[in-house]
Amino acid sequence: MMPRPLYVFLLLLCALTIESQSQKTQTSTTASSTAAAPRVEVSLRDGWRFKLGPESTTELQAEPDATWTTVSVPHTWNRVGYYKDAPASHINTAQNVVTTQGVGWYKLAFTPPANVAGMESFLQFDAASRIATVWLNGTLLGTHKGGFSRFRLDSTAALKPGQENRLTVKVDNTKPAPGSSTADVLPLTGDFFVYGGLYRPVSLVFTRKMHLDLMDYGSSGVYAKTTSLASGRAQVDVRARVRNDSEQSGTVMLRTLLIDFMGNVAAQQEQTVAVEPASVAESIASLAVPHPHLWQGVEDPYLYRLVVELSDKSGQLVDRISSPFGIRQVRFDPNEGLFLNGKHVTVHGVGYHQDREGKGWASEPADVAADEAMMREMGVTGIRLTHYQHGEPIHDLADRDGLVLWDEIPLVSQWTLGESLQPTEGLRENARQQLRELIAQNFNHPSVITWSIGNEIDFGNSIPAFVGNKTGAIPDPLPLLKELNQLAHELDPSRPTTLATCCEGIRYAPDTVVPITASVTDLSGANRYFGWYYGMPSDLGPHLDALHRTRPLQPMAVTEYGAGGAISLHSDNALGGPESRNRPQAEEYQSYIHEQNWSTLSSKPYLWGTFLWNSFDFGSTRRNEGNAQDINTKGIVTFDHKYRKDAYFFYKANWTATPTVHINSSLYTERAYRVTDVRVYSNARMTSLRINRRLVGVLVNCPERICVWKDVVLSPGTNNIVASGSFPNGDVEDKTQWHLSDAAAKTVNIDCGALVAGDSEGKHFGSDTFFEGGTAGAISGPAAWGRVPVPPKIAGTNKQEIAATYRSGSFTYRISVANGSHHVILTFVEPSLHRGDRIFDVFANGQKVITNLDVAAAAGGSLTAYQRDFEVKATDGMVIIQFRPSKGDAIVSAIEVQ
Numbered sequence: 001m002m003p004r005p006l007y008v009f010l011l012l013l014c015a016l017t018i019e020s021q022s023q024k025t026q027t028s029t030t031a032s033s034t035a036a037a038p039r040v041e042v043s044l045r046d047g048w049r050f051k052l053g054p055e056s057t058t059e060l061q062a063e064p065d066a067t068w069t070t071v072s073v074p075h076t077w078n079r080v081g082y083y084k085d086a087p088a089s090h091i092n093t094a095q096n097v098v099t100t101q102g103v104g105w106y107k108l109a110f111t112p113p114a115n116v117a118g119m120e121s122f123l124q125f126d127a128a129s130r131i132a133t134v135w136l137n138g139t140l141l142g143t144h145k146g147g148f149s150r151f152r153l154d155s156t157a158a159l160k161p162g163q164e165n166r167l168t169v170k171v172d173n174t175k176p177a178p179g180s181s182t183a184d185v186l187p188l189t190g191d192f193f194v195y196g197g198l199y200r201p202v203s204l205v206f207t208r209k210m211h212l213d214l215m216d217y218g219s220s221g222v223y224a225k226t227t228s229l230a231s232g233r234a235q236v237d238v239r240a241r242v243r244n245d246s247e248q249s250g251t252v253m254l255r256t257l258l259i260d261f262m263g264n265v266a267a268q269q270e271q272t273v274a275v276e277p278a279s280v281a282e283s284i285a286s287l288a289v290p291h292p293h294l295w296q297g298v299e300d301p302y303l304y305r306l307v308v309e310l311s312d313k314s315g316q317l318v319d320r321i322s323s324p325f326g327i328r329q330v331r332f333d334p335n336e337g338l339f340l341n342g343k344h345v346t347v348h349g350v351g352y353h354q355d356r357e358g359k360g361w362a363s364e365p366a367d368v369a370a371d372e373a374m375m376r377e378m379g380v381t382g383i384r385l386t387h388y389q390h391g392e393p394i395h396d397l398a399d400r401d402g403l404v405l406w407d408e409i410p411l412v413s414q415w416t417l418g419e420s421l422q423p424t425e426g427l428r429e430n431a432r433q434q435l436r437e438l439i440a441q442n443f444n445h446p447s448v449i450t451w452s453i454g455n456e457i458d459f460g461n462s463i464p465a466f467v468g469n470k471t472g473a474i475p476d477p478l479p480l481l482k483e484l485n486q487l488a489h490e491l492d493p494s495r496p497t498t499l500a501t502c503c504e505g506i507r508y509a510p511d512t513v514v515p516i517t518a519s520v521t522d523l524s525g526a527n528r529y530f531g532w533y534y535g536m537p538s539d540l541g542p543h544l545d546a547l548h549r550t551r552p553l554q555p556m557a558v559t560e561y562g563a564g565g566a567i568s569l570h571s572d573n574a575l576g577g578p579e580s581r582n583r584p585q586a587e588e589y590q591s592y593i594h595e596q597n598w599s600t601l602s603s604k605p606y607l608w609g610t611f612l613w614n615s616f617d618f619g620s621t622r623r624n625e626g627n628a629q630d631i632n633t634k635g636i637v638t639f640d641h642k643y644r645k646d647a648y649f650f651y652k653a654n655w656t657a658t659p660t661v662h663i664n665s666s667l668y669t670e671r672a673y674r675v676t677d678v679r680v681y682s683n684a685r686m687t688s689l690r691i692n693r694r695l696v697g698v699l700v701n702c703p704e705r706i707c708v709w710k711d712v713v714l715s716p717g718t719n720n721i722v723a724s725g726s727f728p729n730g731d732v733e734d735k736t737q738w739h740l741s742d743a744a745a746k747t748v749n750i751d752c753g754a755l756v757a758g759d760s761e762g763k764h765f766g767s768d769t770f771f772e773g774g775t776a777g778a779i780s781g782p783a784a785w786g787r788v789p790v791p792p793k794i795a796g797t798n799k800q801e802i803a804a805t806y807r808s809g810s811f812t813y814r815i816s817v818a819n820g821s822h823h824v825i826l827t828f829v830e831p832s833l834h835r836g837d838r839i840f841d842v843f844a845n846g847q848k849v850i851t852n853l854d855v856a857a858a859a860g861g862s863l864t865a866y867q868r869d870f871e872v873k874a875t876d877g878m879v880i881i882q883f884r885p886s887k888g889d890a891i892v893s894a895i896e897v898q
Helices: 004-024 057-061 365-378 392-401 425-442 478-491 537-550 587-601 646-655 742-746 855-859
Strands: 039-043 048-052 069-071 103-110 120-125 131-136 139-145 151-154 165-172 202-207 210-212 222-230 233-244 250-259 265-275 279-290 304-311 317-325 330-333 337-340 343-345 348-352 382-385 404-408 448-455 497-501 524-527 556-560 607-612 618-625 628-632 661-663 675-682 686-691 694-700 706-713 717-727 730-740 748-751 771-778 805-816 820-829 839-844 847-853 865-874 878-887 890-892 894-897
Touching: 039 317, 057 165, 120 131, 139 151, 210 304, 210 317, 222 304, 222 317, 233 250, 233 265, 233 304, 250 279, 317 392, 348 365, 348 556, 365 392, 365 646, 382 392, 382 607, 392 404, 404 425, 404 607, 425 448, 425 478, 448 478, 478 497, 497 556, 524 537, 537 556, 537 587, 587 607, 587 646, 646 661, 646 675, 661 717, 661 730, 675 686, 675 717, 686 706, 694 706, 748 805, 805 894, 820 847, 820 855, 820 878, 820 890, 839 865, 839 890, 847 865, 855 865, 865 878, 878 890
Parallel strands: 337 607, 348 382, 348 607, 382 404, 404 448, 448 497, 497 524, 524 556, 556 607
Antiparallel strands: 039 202, 048 069, 048 103, 103 165, 120 151, 120 202, 131 139, 131 165, 210 233, 222 233, 233 279, 250 265, 250 304, 265 279, 304 317, 330 337, 337 343, 618 628, 661 675, 675 706, 686 694, 686 717, 717 730, 748 894, 771 805, 805 878, 805 890, 820 865, 820 894, 839 847, 839 878
C-alpha cells in the first residue's frame, strides 16, 4: 500500500493538474470571470447589512441605516451558552449571550459581472435558519423552509448584470409553537439550540441555458454509485440530470469520466442527450473500471475524480462539474458488524454538533477541519452527524480521510405540537423535503453509509420536560417513520436506513409505555445512558444483549452514551456521589462512565458501530447543570473546541497506536487529601509515575490502558507529577502540578455522599472517599430536566452544601492519618424519617464511641444538623470509623479528623 503522505501529495497534485487543465473551459469563481466560462460562481460573503427583527414590510422597504450592522456571512445573531466559572477565560459570558429567536433581516448591494448577461443565474444558500424568504431587486424569488440544507433560487429574471443589485433575505428561527411561523418546520424541539441567520456561505451561480440541473433539491444534478465489485472490475453508474432553460429543444453530448490520482482516465462514456424546452432529461452512464482502487476507509481512503461535462454540437463545453468519488460497497452483518469492500471495519465513532463558543453555527471550513483533525487524532473512524444535515466541509473531509458518516434529518423527539395526535400535512411535507435534500446533496459521498430518519421519537409516555407535557393519548410516530423510510429507499436503494432510539427496554416508571420504532428501519441505533440518567453502567451489557435477541437479524449500533463533565469540577472518588443525572458533573465521573461503557461496548462484536456522546460541548437552553448555563457538557472537548477532557485521552490510548500518556485530574490542582489515587491513561508497555522526582512505581500493560497507583502520599506544598511511558521510539511524558495545603496535610474533612465537595467557610472539604459499603444520597428539592436541584434549608449549620449530602447503610471509612491522637467530628442530618425509625452505633478503631444514635430525636427533627465528636488514637497510620445500624440505615453527612 502506498505510504499515506505520498498518497496525499499525489492526490493534491492530481487535483491541481486536473483543475489547471480545465482552465481553458472554466474560470475562477470571482466577479472578474469571463463570459467564456460554462459556469461562473461569485461569492457573496462581505458587505451585508443586518438587523434583528421585527417582521414588517417597513424592514423590507427600508434602506439600511445606523440601526443595521455590517456583517459577513457565515453569520448568526445568536450566542448561546457560557461557563459560570472564570468568565474572563471564556468567549461567551452571561453579559454577551443572545438567545433571541425570531426574525432577522439581511440586505446586500452587489454588482455582478456584466459579461454574464444571457446566462442563467441562481442564488445559492448553503443554509439559512430556519425559514428564509428572498427578494432580489424587489422581486420575491421564493421561500425555503428548513435550516440545514443547501437551496437555490432562480434569479435569472430579476438579476441585473453589470449593475447594482439589491438582495434582501428575511430569516426566521422562531421557536415552534402552535400557530407560529415555524410550526411545520423540523425540528420542533431537541436538546440543542437552533441558531438563526445565514450561517453558511451564500453565492451566485451562473450557467448556460443547458446545464446540469441546479434546481434538484440543492444537488449537483449528478448521482453516482458503485453497483458491482467482482473479478477485479467495478461498475459505477452515474445518473445525470440535464436541464434546458431555453425555449427551444436542444441536444448535448454528455461525457462522464473517472480520473485516477495520477490524472489518467480510468473509465469514461459519452452519450447524446436531447432535452425538450424548459424541461429536464436524465441519462445514466455505466462506467466499467478495470482493477479499481477501492475506497477502504481510514486504511486507504482512495478517491477518484468524477467529471461530468456537457458539450454542444460544435464541441464547445456547456457545463462541467468535478468532484471526488470513492469506489466502495458496504455490508452490515447483524452478528459481525460493518464490512467495507468485504473487509471488516471497526467504527469508533462520536456524535457531532456544528456549534462552537463565540461562533455558534457560523463556523468556517477551517473550523470544521480543525474539529475533524482533533477527532481523527483521538482515533475516530466514524461520525454521527447529529441531529440535522451538516454542510459540505465535513463530508468532504470524511471522504478524504476515510471516516464513515451517519447522516440524519432533524426529526427529533417530537412531530406534533400541543395536544395534536397527528402531524400536520405541512410538517410531513417538510420532513419529506428535508430527507430529499439530505440524500440529494450527499448521495455521491463514499463516506455516507446510512440515512437516519429520526432521533429519539420513541419517548412514549416517558416524555422529558424539554418535549413538553402532554395529557391523555400520546401521538404514534410509526406512520410518519414508515413513510420516510419508504421514501429513503426510493431515493437511494443502495444505502440502508436507520434511526436512533432512546427508550425501548428502559423502565423509567412502572407505567412506562414506549412505541417500538427501531424495527421500522434497516439498521438501528441505541442511545443509552446507563449510570447517568438511569441504572448502573453494568446494566448496559445485558440491555444490549436483550435488544440483539429481540431483533437478531437487524444490525445495531450504539449511537449515544456518556455523561456530563465539567473541567472545573473534580471528585476524589468517582463512586462517591449518588447515581443521578443531577450530579455536579465532575470530570472524573465522566471518565468513569466512558471507561465502564467502553469496556462493555468493545466486547460486543454484533455492534456495527459505537458513537459516544459527544465530541464537543454544545449549546442547549435546556441545560443548567455542572459548571455551565445553556451548555450540554457531555462533550469530551470543551465548547471552545480547545481543551480535551480526560475522557478524550482514554479513547486516544485505546483507539490509536499513537504514543499516549495522560495524567487524569490535571486541573484538580488544590488537593483535598494527603492520600490519593493517581490515574493515568497510557498505551505504553511500561508506564512509570514520579512525584517530586521520587519513583512511585512502574506498571506494565495497564488493562484497558488505565494505570492506577493506589494510595499515593502527597507532600505539603507543590507536588510535581510526572507520568512516563516507554515506547519503541522513546519515552513520552505528561506532567502536572498538584498543591497540598498544610491544613489538608494534617486534617481530613470528608463531605460524605458528595461526588464534588460542597463549599464550606473556613475549611476545605474533599468529596466522599475512603469508604467501604453504603449508598450515597442527597437531600434534594425538585429539579426540572437538565437542571440542578436546590436542596431545602437545613437548620443548625452554616455548611449547607456539606450537610445536604450523606452516606447511608452499613459502611466503614478507612482514613489514613499520622499516628497519635485525633479529634473526630461527625455531622448528621436526618432527611425525612421520624424519631425511632433510624438507630445505629458508631465505632472508632474497634471501640464503640456512639451508642443507639437516633438523629431525628437528637436533633429535634428532620432537616436539622447534629454533631458528635470524640477522640481516637491511631497506631498503624489509620483511623477506622464504622457505622452499624440496628434499625433502618446508619447515616452521616460529614467526617472531620483533626
